[in-house]
Amino acid sequence: MSQSARQAQDADYRPAISKGVRRLVAKATVGLDGPKLDRLMAELFQFAEQTFAALAAKDPPRRTIACGEGCAHCCHFYVQVTPLEAVGIARALRKNLPPDALAGLRQRLAQSYARVRGKDAAGRMVLAEPCPLLEGGRCSIYADRPFVCRGANSADASACRSGLGNPESVPVPMYVHQRQVYGAVGQGAADGLRDAGIRPHLLELVSALKIALEHEDPVAAWRNGTLDFSPAACVEAAKKARP
Ligand code: SF4
Secondary structure (H helix, E strand, C coil): CCHHHHHHHHCCCHHHHHHHHHHHHHHHCCCCCHHHHHHHHHHHHHHHHHHHHHHHHHCCCCCCCCCCCCCCHHHHCCCEECHHHHHHHHHHHHHHCCHHHHHHHHHHHHHHHHHHCCCCHHHHHHHCCCCCCEECCEECCHHHCCHHHHHCCCCCHHHHHHHCCCCCCCCCCCCHHHHHHHHHHHHHHHHHHHHCCCCCCCEEHHHHHHHHCCCCCHHHHHHHCCCCCHHHECHHHHHHHCC
């Protein structure tokens, strides 16, 4: 059995993580506004970081993680987010970017949306579309990046590179705890939204941001129903839900 498989098998902490996050998120959706969302996301990110740090201290990676600043192969693939992450990122972008930079980003998102629309993860691997949030090979929203991006890691950058534009899936050796902790927190958040009756509860990042940034106040628009995330619904989640 590989080291990754052994770590994954030992990692039965995921349901407990998801369960706690699920409860927290379902409760937080009541009366959710911008400041409340900021606090919720800060709490979720901190919880994930602390949980991951505790696991990493007990069971550190056996191989050196190859990820580093400026390495962005994984930023060319399908990224699944919850609406919480989408409106949280859109809120931060609206707050932090000057008008011309925001207009430029919205244009890049619209162009990217036209190319990625309807594509599943396999289709995105072949397309290898760079995330519109990349700037000079770096994530421009690093502090607010999605859970999926936080969990992504690799012990072999050449394996990541060879996945770009490749219709075959390429195995990437990774530190499983990192992927699983952030994955479990993201899953818990999605489940909490579903419990609160919010649909779609999983979205594709580029489409979701394009839609969210059409609104001055993305959080308020999402909660009062004027922001419709349906065109951004995650095709991967829909495929999994099929009998
Ligand atoms: S949000 Fe940031 S880390 Fe995630 S894919 Fe885009 S550029 Fe990469």
